Amino acid sequence: MILEAQGLRVHYPGADQPSLDGVGLRVEPGHLMAVVGPNGSGKTTMLRALLGLVPLSAGLVRLDGRPLLEWRRAEVAMSVATMPQREEPAPLLTAEDAVLLGRYPRLGALTPVGSADRLAVRRAMERCDAWVLRHRVVDTLSGGEWQRVRLARALAQEPRLLLLDEPTASLDVRHAMELLELVGTLVVGGLGVLIITHELNLAARYADRIVVLQRGRMVADGPPAEVITPTVLGPVFEWPLAITEWAPGIPQVFPLRPGESGPPLFGPQADR
């Protein structure tokens, strides 16, 4: 199962510039792709375009070789799970019921919830360390707990591909790392993942490919070591950056304060 986009162009009515122009990429099993870029560079628009939720002025999205528009929404949701950036927890809903919503694409309108669905919910919640939260009402959860429940809901869809929009935005270090470690494990297990993120350093450590967007255009696309460089990222983020290497092939970014010229050396390189 491959989600493939070619030449995507999105021009919202009334906007001067297209929000997305000439973007093409592939989300494929066993790979983790990160999409980075400044605020307003078109990352979320790209995600919506990949799901067929915005009208395209040009380009084509294919899922499993078939144009996306030929798929029914529920069919797409059986293969592709998405975790949108923002979501207010619905009042009175228990975490278990919230995750059960991930089974809806498979259930249709009237099919009763079966034991297979209950099992999928339980397994998804256990993977996300959210089973203990099952009786809690979701609007009483902390930001990190809610994010785990949402990820569990996405996994309950039993997707082949997973699209995450800034999944670590509201998480502390531990919860962010736990989430990415889990996602990393799932990728090893064959899941295809696309993550939109502002965390350049985490992207460099978890992604095997990074796409950089700027004003709706793709300005770089490649493995972290080729993309996370001062020459690529400096102009994109319009801020001086120093780059160091944490491990071979894993660059890390340090935004510089005015007057600073380089990063302090630490980690593996400090011993050399």
Add this chain to the structure above:
Amino acid sequence: MTRRAVLLLVALAAAALVIGLASGASGLSPGQVWRALVDPSAAGAVIVRQLRAPRVLLAFAVGGSLAVSGAALQALIRNPLADPYLLGLSGGAGVGAVIAMALRWPSAWAVPLAAFVGALGAVALVYRLSAVVGRRLDPRVLLLSGVIVGAFAAAIMTAIISLSSAEQLRNAFLWLLGGFGAASWHALVLFAAWAALPLAVLVVSGRGLDLLHLGDEPAESLGADVDRLRRRILVATSLLTAAGVAVSGIVGFVGLIVPHAMRGVVGPIHRSLLPGAFVAGGAFLVLADALARTVVRPMELPVGVVTAVVGVPIFALLLRRSLR
């Protein structure tokens, strides 16, 4: 839904129906109601069978329909304090009814029919106002359009009433506040036949409502076709509520309070909530109608007055609790 909740609802409905059949200008005991139901020649059989039974059943069906519409609209606009009339239905119905009375249209069906057409006309206007070309239907815009159309309808209604005679004015006013005085087996059958389809549509959309309640983006990511779902639910709730208005006037607070309260009893999942709201809404309106018939015996209060007098304190309580 838990077994306890089901038993509770069945008991509530049964109690409401018995109380509804027993109360009125001449009070009957539950035993007398039973005898009247099984034996056509028993004392009070004509009252129970010809007058009260259709009235109680119609009140139950309308109350249930209003509660189901309210539950669906609350999920649609993601606001637990929404009312089935918020899309201009009550204003449009009022204009229709007042026109029919002012022009003295002769048939007994003139006022209900005019109210029905007015209600649907108002919703169509709200819908037209909200649907800006190229943009999706935004629940907030829908709400504002509902307010605007409601204000417009109120102005027209006031203009017509101010030009009418005192008796017409009283009739229009009482009709609008709602009541089941004109209930008959005929009205019940008509209402049930009309309401069946929109009710079925809403029940089938139950899972879609669960998803809509999460917000557009999560709903879409879980496979919902949000725009189509929203249109379908708007049309179904409008048809259902307009039919309710036609047979009983504008009965407030049932569609507002009942779904809100039922979320606390059966939870927010619509496959339980919609049937639960139907039964509880039906029972609530039957009891309100029984009160309306008995408190100022032998006269009757408009049932909308009773639902408001009972509903406002409950609403205030729920509002406080939801803000806490």
